[in-house]
Amino acid sequence: MTQAMVEAIGVHKSYAGVEVLKGVNLTVARGEVTCLIGPSGSGKSTLLRCINHLEKHDAGELLVDGELVGYELRGDKLYELNDRRICHERSQIGMVFQRFNLFQNLNVLENITVGPIKVKDINEEQAKKFARELLVRVGLEGKERNYPTQLSGGQQQRVAIARALAMEPKLMLFDEPTSALDPELVGEVLDVMKDLARSGMTMIVVTHEMGFAKEVADTVYFLDQGVIEESGDPKTVLTSPSSPRLQSFLSKVL
Amino acid sequence: MSANGDEAFKVVPVRHVGQWIGMVVLALFIAMFVHTLFSKIPSGARVCHRVSGRYVCHAQFKWRFGWNVIFHYFTNGEILRGLVVTLELTALAMIAGIVLGIIVAIMRLSHNRLMSGVAWTYTWAFRGTPVYVQLLLWSFIAFLYPSFAIGIPFTHVYLFHFNSNNVFIPFTAAVVALGLNEGAYFSEIVRSGIIAVDEGQSEAAISLGMTRGQTLRLVVLPQAMRVIIPPTGNEVISMLKTTSLVVVAGVVELLGAVTNIYGETYQIMPMLLLASLWYLIVSTVLSIGQFYVERHFSRGALRTAPPTPIQRMRRDLRGIASKYRTKRGVQVGVGS
Numbered sequence: 001m002t003q004a005m006v007e008a009i010g011v012h013k014s015y016a017g018v019e020v021l022k023g024v025n026l027t028v029a030r031g032e033v034t035c036l037i038g039p040s041g042s043g044k045s046t047l048l049r050c051i052n053h054l055e056k057h058d059a060g061e062l063l064v065d066g067e068l069v070g071y072e073l074r075g076d077k078l079y080e081l082n083d084r085r086i087c088h089e090r091s092q093i094g095m096v097f098q099r100f101n102l103f104q105n106l107n108v109l110e111n112i113t114v115g116p117i118k119v120k121d122i123n124e125e126q127a128k129k130f131a132r133e134l135l136v137r138v139g140l141e142g143k144e145r146n147y148p149t150q151l152s153g154g155q156q157q158r159v160a161i162a163r164a165l166a167m168e169p170k171l172m173l174f175d176e177p178t179s180a181l182d183p184e185l186v187g188e189v190l191d192v193m194k195d196l197a198r199s200g201m202t203m204i205v206v207t208h209e210m211g212f213a214k215e216v217a218d219t220v221y222f223l224d225q226g227v228i229e230e231s232g233d234p235k236t237v238l239t240s241p242s243s244p245r246l247q248s249f250l251s252k253v254l
Numbered sequence: 255m256s257a258n259g260d261e262a263f264k265v266v267p268v269r270h271v272g273q274w275i276g277m278v279v280l281a282l283f284i285a286m287f288v289h290t291l292f293s294k295i296p297s298g299a300r301v302c303h304r305v306s307g308r309y310v311c312h313a314q315f316k317w318r319f320g321w322n323v324i325f326h327y328f329t330n331g332e333i334l335r336g337l338v339v340t341l342e343l344t345a346l347a348m349i350a351g352i353v354l355g356i357i358v359a360i361m362r363l364s365h366n367r368l369m370s371g372v373a374w375t376y377t378w379a380f381r382g383t384p385v386y387v388q389l390l391l392w393s394f395i396a397f398l399y400p401s402f403a404i405g406i407p408f409t410h411v412y413l414f415h416f417n418s419n420n421v422f423i424p425f426t427a428a429v430v431a432l433g434l435n436e437g438a439y440f441s442e443i444v445r446s447g448i449i450a451v452d453e454g455q456s457e458a459a460i461s462l463g464m465t466r467g468q469t470l471r472l473v474v475l476p477q478a479m480r481v482i483i484p485p486t487g488n489e490v491i492s493m494l495k496t497t498s499l500v501v502v503a504g505v506v507e508l509l510g511a512v513t514n515i516y517g518e519t520y521q522i523m524p525m526l527l528l529a530s531l532w533y534l535i536v537s538t539v540l541s542i543g544q545f546y547v548e549r550h551f552s553r554g555a556l557r558t559a560p561p562t563p564i565q566r567m568r569r570d571l572r573g574i575a576s577k578y579r580t581k582r583g584v585q586v587g588v589g590s
Contacts, residue, residue, distance in 0.1 A: 105473070
C-alpha cells in the first residue's frame with residue numbers, strides 16, 4: 001500500500017489563546033512536491049513547524065510516514081514520545097528556514113557534517129565525502145572552508161539545503177526559502193529545489209514564488225486564517241481559482 | 255585655486271586655542287608627577303661628616319617613592335610565595351565560578367520551575383551579600399555545620415564523615431567563598447551570552463535531530479562565547495584583586511605578605527606600591543591573553559579576524575616602507 005508521507009486531519013494549534021490553525025486537512029503523497037501559499041499569518045509556517053515537532057499541535061491527527069507526530073498509539077491510549085524518540089523523528093525530516101540559520105561558529109563543511117556525525121553517528125571521513133558531493137550538487141564546491149558570514153544569501157541557503165540533505169531525510173520542509181533573498185539570488189536557490197524535486201524527494205514548500213509553484217508543485221494548498229481555502233493541481237488553483245479569497249490574494253501577488 | 259589667476263589664496267586653519275592651553279597645562283602636570291616619581295625627600299635623619307676637624311651636618315635624603323625598598327623586596331621569597339597564592343586563588347576561584355556559572359545559567363533557562371527557582375535563589379543570595387562577609391562566613395562555617403557527611407538523609411548512616419574545621423582551612427574557605435560568589439555573577443554573564451544567540455540557531459540544530467544538550471554544546475555555547483569572553487576577562491582581573499580580601503580568612507597572599515613585611519620594617523608606602531606593581535604586571539599579562547582568546551572566538555562572526563598587535567605593527571612598517579619607496583620614485587621622476 002502506498003501510504004501518504006504526511007497526513008493531517010483536523011489539525012488545530014493556538015498560541016496564547018489565538019487560534020492559528022483551525023482544523024487543517026492535508027495529504028502529501030510520497031515523491032510529491034506540495035506548495036503552501038497564503039497571506040502572512042495564515043498558519044503556513046505553523047503547519048510546517050508542527051510537522052517537524054518544533055511546535056506541538058493541540059488537536060487533530062498529524063501523521064508522518066504513517067506514524068503519529070509526537071505520540072505513539074498503544075492499545076487505545078496515546079503515549080507522548082520522549083525526547084530521544086522525538087529527536088530521532090526530527091532527524092528524518094529536513095528543514096530549510098527563511099533566514100538560513102547556518103551555524104555561525106562552523107564553516108560550510110562543518111555545518112553539513114555536524115548532523116550526520118553527531119546525530120547519526122556516521123564516521124567523519126564518510127560524512128565529509130558525502131558533504132563534498134552535496135556541495136557539488138548545490139553548486140558550491142570549493143566553499144568548504146568559508147564561514148557563513150562570508151557567503152551571499154543565496155549561497156547560504158544552498159548550504160542550508162545541503163545541510164538538511166546530509167541527514168538523508170525522507171521529507172524536506174521549506175519555510176519561505178527565498179523570502180530573505182535579493183531578487184537576483186532567488187533563481188539559484190529555486191534551481192537547486194527544482195533539481196531536488198526531479199530527484200523524487202517529497203517536499204513541502206511554503207512560498208510566495210507562484211512561478212515555482214506552478215512549475216514544480218504537484219499540489220498547491222491555499223491557507224487563509226488557519227483553514228485550507230482551496231487546494232488542487234497548480235494550474236487550476238493558480239489560474240482559475242474558485243474561492244474569492246484566493247482570487248484577491250493572487251491578484252495582489254502576481 | 256587662485257583669486258586673480260596667478261596668486262593662490264592663503265588657507266588659515268582653525269586655531270584651537272583652548273586645546274593648546276589644555277595640552278600645556280596637562281603636560282605641566284605630567285612633568286610635575288614624573289618629577290615626584292624620581293625626586294628625593296628628607297628622611298628625617300641627619301648625617302654628619304668630619305671636615306678638617308669639625309662636624310658638618312646635613313639632612314639625609316631618600317627616594318620619595320622608596321624605589322630602593324621596592325627593588326630590594328620585589329623578588330623577595332615571601333612576596334613571591336604570596337604572589338603564587340594570589341594566582342592559585344584567582345585560578346581556582348575562577349574555575350569554580352565558571353563551572354558553577356555555566357550550570358546555574360543553564361538551570362536558570364530551564365523550563366523546570368524547581369531548577370530555575372534554585373538557580374535564581376542562588377544568584378539572589380550570593381550576589382546580594384558582600385563577598386567580604388561571605389569570606390568570613392565560610393571561614394567560620396564550623397559554627398553552623400560542625401561536620402559534613404555523605405550518607406542517607408535524615409538518618410545516621412554515613413559513607414563519609416568529616417570535620418568542618420579540618421576541611422575549611424583558610425585556603426579552602428577562601429576558594430569556596432570566592433568561587434561561590436563568582437558563580438553567581440558568572441551565571442548572569444553566561445545567561446546573557448546564551449540569550450544573545452539567535453533562536454534560529456537552536457531551531458536549526460533541533461531540526462537536525464540534535465538533543466538539547468548537543469544543541470547547547472555544539473551550537474549555542476560556542477557562539478555565546480563571543481559575548482561571554484570580554485566580561486570574563488573583566489571578572490578574572492577583578493578576581494585577581496578581590497583575592498586581596500582573603501587576608502580576613504587568614505590566608506597570606508600577595509597583600510598579606512606585603513603587610514607582614516611592612517609590619518616589621520614600617521616601609522608602608524613602598525611595600526603597597528610594590529604590591530600594586532605586581533597586580534599591574536599580572537593584569538597586563540591577563541589582558542594580553544584576553545585579546546587572543548577573543549580573537550579565537552570571533553571566528554565565523556567576523557569576516558576577517560582582527561589583526562594581532564604584531565601583525566598591525568608589521569602592516570604599519572610595510573606602509574611606511576612603501577610610502578618611502580614611492581616618494582623616492584617620484585623624486586627620481588622629477589629629477590630626470
